[in-house]
Ligand SMILES: Cc1ncc(C[n+]2csc(CCOP(=O)(O)OP(=O)(O)O)c2C)c(N)n1
């Protein structure tokens with residue numbers, strides 16, 4: 001049975017259902033309950049934005065507040081995964097990966113391969129990402145491209161409540177380390193979500209809407225901007241196909257290639273900075289694999305190569321906009 | 337013993353603490369209207385710490401601050417008018433509106449920045465101190481950090497590094513009892529953060545953060561020793577914050593009435609005024625004159641911040657080395 005819930009509720013529900021189903025699932029992070037050792041309420045926060053609220057009481061002893069020691073607890077989650085648990089560690093803002101990256105990319109990511117296939121590391125690292133909250137340079141980055149670069153990690157960036165629930169359940173059941181990234185601006189988005197548990201498999205892109213003129217590949221919050229742009233373009237008689245990869249690692253290259261073979265025109269929309277980004281990565285493999293099909297140079301719509309600025313006037317310019325997506329589509333459409 | 341404070345110094349101490357308090361109270365009010373963007377963490381209640389410490393510093397000494405940085409900035413001499421504009425995201429701000437509350441910095445007065453990354457300042461301050469040591473100057477570095485940050489690896493590494501290099505650094509643990517909603521009685525494994533000092537081979541000192549004079553005294557000794565080549569100190573300042581972790585925090589993790597009681601019984605400004613007037617060092621007229629002067633300055637800074645321009649579009653691509 002599907003009913004409308006928010007992206008945030010979908011994540012909470014996925015955690016709740018997996019914790020009920022499997023006693024080896026635990027949650028840890030700073031203020032995932034909130035109030036440890038304090039005189040007032042014990043589940044005071046449920047995460048900075050309340051995403052894990054209520055799980056503390058429902059799953060006693062399995063929702064652990066941590067000191068501010070990201071290397072310590074993220075590494076502990078990795079170790080616990082090696083010893084039979086399925087920890088979900090919350091990093092709060094993905095920007096904080098800077099203080100614990102070794103435990104993720106030198107440790108968790110490498111074990112299975114480096115130990116000759118003998119280890120499994122079923123750990124999930126959840127964090128929020130993305131600009132638009134006037135949160136400035138150290139609390140607004142995307143960074144999914146950084147993790148996507150590293151063999152051994154799986155990287156998930158759901159763009160809607162349905163995918164958020166199904167992909168998180170898959171993440172928890174998956175035997176590899178998963179980086180699960182939630183866009184801050186999507187937490188309040190509502191959508192149809194089945195009440196029962198289900199998975200959305202990794203490496204399967206969603207075709208958000210079909211169209212034969214131009215392919216738009218967009219991720220996370222940008223999927224919605226692409227839809228807005230496509231709506232305006234439809235009025236001009238241009239039919240866009242929108243593809244949401246949903247996971248950047250593994251990446252569903254087949255769906256993207258199939259679409260570009262048909263449209264011959266590609267726009268990639270990526271909220272992160274342009275160099276070594278998902279936009280440049282997807283552009284390069286399409287150029288390699290579907291060169292003959294291309295009727296126009298590929299266009300990337302990304303943030304500029306600068307840190308995220310604080311001021312409203314600058315942050316609004318920084319984030320790729322529906323208008324810039326429209327412009328890029330017009331450019332590839334009118335090329336020849 | 338640090339030498340007793342003369343009239344000028346007492347006036348300065350009070351003015352700094354009053355400026356911090358009024359600045360924060362005003363940001364609190366304006367934030368509630370929805371006009372101030374982003375995350376704001378207020379320092380109200382903790383004024384004696386930044387003030388008592390920074391009064392020993394000169395422009396060539398550095399401080400590294402935290403997300404709760406407004407008080408450190410003001411005490412180190414950053415212009416509150418520019419700070420207010422920065423918090424409002426205006427082109428006239430200390431960082432041209434590009435940093436905001438969590439990133440106010442002014443290297444000209446030795447303020448290495450507030451910091452959005454908890455524990456980020458420890459290693460950095462070792463670097464400023466190393467630079468002055470290598471150049472044979474006698475400048476010091478002060479790293480402010482919270483009880484929550486005291487559990488961060490960067491802080492442990494920095495304390496050890498400062499000790500093995502005998503750096504002129506003062507680590508100031510501002511223990512306000514909470515890191516977000518988490519109590520320090522849970523997160524810090526020892527009773528006092530200062531107890532950790534021995535593990536890093538430096539003195540650990542605990543001081544009452546509501547008492548300006550106690551902070552001033554303890555900081556004076558540590559800073560003097562650092563200037564003379566005696567190496568680092570860990571100073572734990574026990575204090576409290578009057579507001580939530582950030583603006584908008586409902587604070588249900590605190591005991592009912594906790595903040596009200598604090599405001600009534602633990603107020604560094606009230607304590608200061610009582611002491612200096614009862615000893616005849618300053619008069620109530622002196623205190624009230626500063627109150628009026630500061631209020632006008634803060635009010636004016638807000639009027640200005642509101643009417644100042646937003647950064648222009650070309651600022652987006654300024655101060656980078658590329659144009660894509
Ligand atoms: C590396 C990192 N982890 C977590 C956070 C989120 N965060 C911001 S402030 C804070 C609590 C800090 O507590 P404390 O050090 O005691 O300083 P206080 O807020 O009490 O002044 C946390 C967890 C962060 N900004 N950076």
Ligand SMILES: [Mg+2]
Pocket residue numbers: 482483484510511512513514515516
């Ligand atoms: Mg604290």
